[in-house]
Amino acid sequence: MKKDQLSGLVRILLLLCAAALALALFVPMWRIELDAPQYPEGLTLLIYANKLGGNVDIVNGLNHYIGMKTLHASDFMEFTLLPYLISFFALLALLVAFFARPKLLYTFFILFMLFAIISMVDFWRWEYNYGHELNPDAAIIVPGMSYQPPLIGFKQLLNFGAFSIPDIGGWIFVAVGLIGLFAVVVTNKNKYSPSVNLSMIVIFISILFSSCNSGPEALKYGTDNCYSCKMTISDSRFGAEIVTKKGRVYKFDDSYCMLGYLKTKDLASAEIKNIYITNFTGNHQLIDVDEAVMLQSDQLRGPMGGNIAAADQIDSINKMKDKFPGNHLLWSEIIKQ
Numbered sequence: 001m002k003k004d005q006l007s008g009l010v011r012i013l014l015l016l017c018a019a020a021l022a023l024a025l026f027v028p029m030w031r032i033e034l035d036a037p038q039y040p041e042g043l044t045l046l047i048y049a050n051k052l053g054g055n056v057d058i059v060n061g062l063n064h065y066i067g068m069k070t071l072h073a074s075d076f077m078e079f080t081l082l083p084y085l086i087s088f089f090a091l092l093a094l095l096v097a098f099f100a101r102p103k104l105l106y107t108f109f110i111l112f113m114l115f116a117i118i119s120m121v122d123f124w125r126w127e128y129n130y131g132h133e134l135n136p137d138a139a140i141i142v143p144g145m146s147y148q149p150p151l152i153g154f155k156q157l158l159n160f161g162a163f164s165i166p167d168i169g170g171w172i173f174v175a176v177g178l179i180g181l182f183a184v185v186v187t188n189k190n191k192y193s194p195s196v197n198l199s200m201i202v203i204f205i206s207i208l209f210s211s212c213n214s215g216p217e218a219l220k221y222g223t224d225n226c227y228s229c230k231m232t233i234s235d236s237r238f239g240a241e242i243v244t245k246k247g248r249v250y251k252f253d254d255s256y257c258m259l260g261y262l263k264t265k266d267l268a269s270a271e272i273k274n275i276y277i278t279n280f281t282g283n284h285q286l287i288d289v290d291e292a293v294m295l296q297s298d299q300l301r302g303p304m305g306g307n308i309a310a311a312d313q314i315d316s317i318n319k320m321k322d323k324f325p326g327n328h329l330l331w332s333e334i335i336k337q
Helices: 008-024 056-066 078-099 102-132 168-187 194-210 255-264 314-320
Strands: 030-036 039-047 052-054 153-157 160-166 240-244 249-252 272-278 286-288 293-296 308-311 327-329
Touching (some): 008 078, 008 102, 008 168, 039 056, 052 056, 102 168, 160 168, 240 255, 249 255, 255 272, 255 308, 293 314
Antiparallel strands (some): 030 039, 030 160, 039 052, 240 249, 272 286, 293 308
């Protein structure tokens, strides 16, 4: 192989990118899932390169009541441009693989990254306008309320939970971006050490997926309501929270309420990512129940009659026993009660 040519591995990867991008023309690029008590089966909005799919008619019917614009593929200039742009990048990947020139690879990677960034900015802009430009004569008007869906992750919109994530086509774009980065790094292996190459890849992947990580959301005392009993969360020592794998957050004013909700099985255990409980001591931050030590005492009086408090250290629990005599337990023991 000549020094100014791409390796066989890189060329094969580029051919795979070309085929994958061609496939992206026919599969959904993005999906927005909606769930609410009146739609237990959920609603799905699918965004293709050239059309909308899923429960578009039902979503449009709901939008009418709250003053949001109805969705029609003909209203989106992007649906005209995207098929041509995706086809362009598929063809460009083929040309880079055929001519095997590093400069062509760099051009492909830079243009593809710019295209990805501009596409996400445009998608966010569309979501912003979609959620903020409301009909003032709508049947349902909530002062100060907007309905902008999340770019990635979960967001509560009135009684609907909205979850936004790439679909098959979107993940194809992620894969092509990662393969492009890998190809660039491998091609420059004579300029950078292997450890630097690996670091670049790890950093890129970390940045890419960091926005998808869902963690606890701070409880707003005096503002947030308990998901179970609907009372305002007011005592900073007893709050609790469930975070699902989709990023939806369920807040509770007391572990008693949270345990009661878990027993209803309305939320399948397979959907739960983490459960948090407030640290009774210190600054009352939320801590993962699997890392917490619990104290169960009849002297404890949670907002809803709960008798469980948590701390992140066994020493803290032992000190609490002086005022609240009881037994220290792990979450795995409490959940079985």
